Amino acid sequence: NAGVTQTPKFQVLKTGQSMTLQCAQDMNHNSMYWYRQDPGMGLRLIYYSASEGTTDKGEVPNGYNVSRLNKREFSLRLESAAPSQTSVYFCASKARDLYNEQFFGPGTRLTVL
């Protein structure tokens, strides 16, 4: 099992460009999450999907959109990137009843110039 995979690993954008971060999990988990991690700020939840077909805002949703394409895939879209969105983005997934353990992907390092 690959667990949680994310693409791309690195990306540099110019202000105003758009892009989609991809996330997939092969553990048959119901819930999926997108976080950003910034120095001194810890992990902050952007959006989550409790189950296939549902999405909800987290702590810092402005400037982002998400799509739960199917049970395996959860994508994060930046429509018009801003320098404030320079960060490391992590996707995570969680089984329905397995405590609260979230399994994380390796992250995407995004720089917006």
Next chain:
Amino acid sequence: QKEVEQDPGPLSVPEGAIVSLNCTYSNSAFQYFMWYRQYSRKGPELLMYTYSSGNKEDGRFTAQVDKSSKYISLFIRDSQPSDSATYLCAMSARTGTASKLTFGTGTRLQVTL
């Protein structure tokens, strides 16, 4: 004020030392407590999980929860250079598909030879 406070460090200790990492929180509804370990340029991985108050031991690691003081700790005995990483506390008020984790900012630990 953040819901979860964690000293960012860095914390530098010699090999073999006992390490104490701590978090305080303000939300009395939290009852599920976790410690994640994050190596440089990797995603977080679950290290310890505890429910409500008490201690849990796993090898060289011990997690303690004191709900009356809203204080959790992670102790590492006989620390090794391979323990050098950032340690994130995380907590949740509930389980289930819609549950979310609130993370501390992480403490960076360096174990020196």
